[in-house]
Amino acid sequence: MFKLINIFKKEKRKYGGLIEALGLSDFWDSLNEDERQFIRECYSKSMSIGDNKKPEDLDGSNTKIIYTTQTPSNFLNAYAVWAKSAKKYELAEKLLKEAEKRTGFEKEKLACSNDKGLNTSNSSNAKYREIIDKHFTYNHYIELYYKQRDKGPEYLEKCIEYCKKDIELFPKFKDAWIKCEVTQVRSNKRRKSSWLYF
Numbered sequence: 001m002f003k004l005i006n007i008f009k010k011e012k013r014k015y016g017g018l019i020e021a022l023g024l025s026d027f028w029d030s031l032n033e034d035e036r037q038f039i040r041e042c043y044s045k046s047m048s049i050g051d052n053k054k055p056e057d058l059d060g061s062n063t064k065i066i067y068t069t070q071t072p073s074n075f076l077n078a079y080a081v082w083a084k085s086a087k088k089y090e091l092a093e094k095l096l097k098e099a100e101k102r103t104g105f106e107k108e109k110l111a112c113s114n115d116k117g118l119n120t121s122n123s124s125n126a127k128y129r130e131i132i133d134k135h136f137t138y139n140h141y142i143e144l145y146y147k148q149r150d151k152g153p154e155y156l157e158k159c160i161e162y163c164k165k166d167i168e169l170f171p172k173f174k175d176a177w178i179k180c181e182v183t184q185v186r187s188n189k190r191r192k193s194s195w196l197y198f
Contacts, residue, residue, distance in 0.1 A: 013061045014029065014061060015028055015029070015059045015061060016059065016060050016061045016062060016063045016064060016065075017056065017057045017058050017059045017060050017063040017064075017065055018057060018058050018059070018065050018068065018070070018075070019058060019059040020059075020064075020065070021064075021065035021066075021068055022068070022070065022071075022072040022075055023072060024072055024075070024076075024098075027098050028059060031091075031094070035088075035091050035094070036059070038082075038083070038086070038088065038091065039058070039079050039082070040055060040058055040059070042079060042082040043055065043058045043079075046078075071102070071129055071133055072098075072099070072102040073099040073100075073102040073103045073130075073133040073134070073137060074133055074136075076095045076096070076098050076099035076102065076137075077095070077096070077099050077133065077136050077137055077140055079095055080092045080095035080096045080099065080140050080144070081140065083095060084140070084143065084144055084147065089144060089147070089148060092140075092144050093144060096137055096140055096141050096144065099133070099137045099140075100134070100137050100141075102133075103130050103131075103133045103134040103137060125179070125180055125183055127176075128175075128176035128177075128179050128180050129176075129180065131169065131172050131173055131176040132173060132176050132177060132180060134169060134173075135166060135169055135170075135173040138162045138165050138166040138169065139166060141158070141159075141162040142159055142162045142163055142166065145158040145159035145162065146159045
């Protein structure tokens with residue numbers, strides 16, 4: 001009887017907000033509380049005065065995000081930058097490893113950064129967004145490992161490895177960047193022309 005009653009109870013979400021919306025709940029759970037708190041503090045600092053965002057929008061279990069233009073890897077890259085700046089290199093590397101996993105072309109469809117937010121995973125721009133995200137992930141790795149080059153030769157080797165990966169990716173990145181920018185410009189022109197009529 002006890003098990004039957006539990007089936008009908010609504011299970012409370014552990015995390016909500018942007019973390020849930022981006023599908024990062026498992027990764028977020030794998031971080032320790034100090035790491036999560038550091039990211040929460042950075043999130044709070046990144047909010048401008050006119051923003052409608054609240055600190056609990058990041059991971060509050062009662063917060064439901066229905067729209068975002070951010071991709072999971074874009075989010076992870078952004079907070080890897082904060083971690084690098086604070087010399088929290090281990091956290092930065094965790095964030096970048098997850099960002100790199102989230103940019104796999106076969107593994108996962110990511111949302112494209114345009115006016116349709118999370119619902120754009122089927123967009124033709126999604127594959128371009130993945131390439132762009134991967135390029136920035138590689139560049140953050142390069143900076144992370146270069147900053148640690150005095151710790152040992154393995155850091156410079158990793159830096160060179162990611163330089164080579166990014167050089168190999170660059171032709172695809174250049175095309176993807178141009179296509180996403182052209183799409184954005186066209187979208188903005190359509191929006192401006194519709195404003196003229198209303």
